[in-house]
Amino acid sequence: MFSTNDTGPVADAIKQHWVDTRLPAGLRPYARLARWERPIGWWLLLWPCWWSAALAAVAAGNGWPNPWHLLLFFIGAVAMRGAGCTYNDIVDVDIDAQVERTRSRPIPAGQVTKTQAKIFLVLQSLVGLAVLLQFNTFSIGLGIISLVPVAIYPFMKRFTNWPQLFLGLAFSWGALMGWAAVFGSLSWAPVCLYLGGIAWTIGYDTIYAHQDKEDDALVGVKSTARLFGEWTKLALVVLYLVASILFALAAAFADAGPAAFTGIAIGLIHLGWQVTVLDIDDADQCLKLFRSNSKYGWIIFAGFSADALIGWMV
Template identity: 50%
Template sequence: MGAEISPKPLATVVDASPSNWVDRWAPASWQPYLRLGRFDRPIGTWLLLFPCWWSQALAQVNTGDHYPDLFTMALFAIGALAMRASGCAYNDYVDRDIDARVQRTAGRPLPSGQISPRAAIGFVVAMALVGLAVLLNFNSFTIWLAIASLLIVAIYPFAKRVTSYPQVVLGLAFNWGALVGWAAIQGSIGLPALALYAGCVFWTVGYDTIYAHQDKEDDALLGLGSTALKFGDDTVSFVGGMYGLAGVMWLIAGALAGAHLVYFLAVVLVFLQMSWQVSTLDTKDSANCLWRFKSNRDVGLALLAGLVADMALSWFAGLS
């Protein structure tokens, strides 16, 4: 598949914060499994969770609720933690030979030999069962809708072997919660949820293209595809386009759901944050890319705040 890369395995992974709680506080015997599930790198859980919360909140704006259902939000939080852990472990199992030849991923538990492939599969199943336990609290439509996402999840690790657009497959899988959150409240899929989902897919393609620039040299040597390699020096324009489309679809989702001015102002703030990412992006600097990728948690918080404020202000308006 190209030139061999044999970096020295690390006890930790290079893209985890040096002060992360797993390396500092977790028992040594737990650390490889917590790293396998990315508990030392919470940004992915946030990015998986926000579309669920956004969709739930948007559905509640549509139904005229005055505050978000905290129990449902808690279920989504637990489910996101478990399913992200399961999905990452599955991805690492499929990619264990590739990860051993990439500098950034060589220290992961599987390629570095901290965990056996069999143990990793056991972890995948255990975390998936936690996710299933959470899912069974929802209505039957939501349960089957969530289960349907597993096909895309199963395909994703293989996408970079056959296409230059694996980020699109990731976006389709990673943002399924934008459909599930709406279904959990309303028992169906509405047009606002579809618009929100489309926006989230564009968002993910954008931020994961930024993230993929960290591995572009190794990916090129190994014959793997990514939008970072596909667009190269045109990445800034490409990511800007993806973020622009995301913002437009989120505006459409809010309009279809009957959202109010405060939500649309939140989308404007989100667009400004994403504009900062694009205008300051240096694809030749891995630290710059990682920082901008992680800053998408701010996008999630801002849009969620806009939706919660929309519900709260509607309640105050009803009192006057």
């Protein structure tokens, strides 16, 4: 199964990452399929899970999010983000081969075959399943349903200008899972958190998509970056305001206190900074701003977690 055709790192990967310097050559293409050398992806998948777990702690009167749940979500995010990227690369191999930034990915670069990638996809999915089975029955069913947006997302760029919306449906699903893992049900708090996560995802992935807009236009790939064009900053203002309002509603429904809302406010300042400095024609800057959303995740999580602790102490 292991490939030895290591033709080098992917174009937009973190330089000199341990995947490219320390892993055996035969394993590197699989690590690249899973995007281990680009951890921002699993952070963005993980944050809604951790936010939801922290918000559930607030609502339940616990002093902190369940540490076991946080660990499970971390393992699950790494595994399922890797599985999702592998699936995406299998589906998009012909498109990736035509785009400058993606033609160095393992399948179009000839580092692994489609069959090898499919085997790796199954292995990662089994890890994700093992994690999912640690939760309650309601959460297991909810996790299985999440496979629907995951399955359809890679095809959306062929048919709609809103593939980022479908990415949001998949990547924000953890906003439901963290709450369900604690309560075995859903309420308005996780639903608002989920909807806010979708708006946030559309925003940050629009910034990301501006890296490829010229190549996308040539090969016929659609995106909100191409749709918004010169109106991108205005669109981001709307998306980030909507996300922040929905996060505030989620906190209110969870009966959160000032720390949670302070985190949301500080997070909005960070998002406003992204919009202010954004240059949609600077691909390197777009990538840096996209990656900065990991900091935004920490801000929201810190606010929710601090609120849980304060509420428990008083």
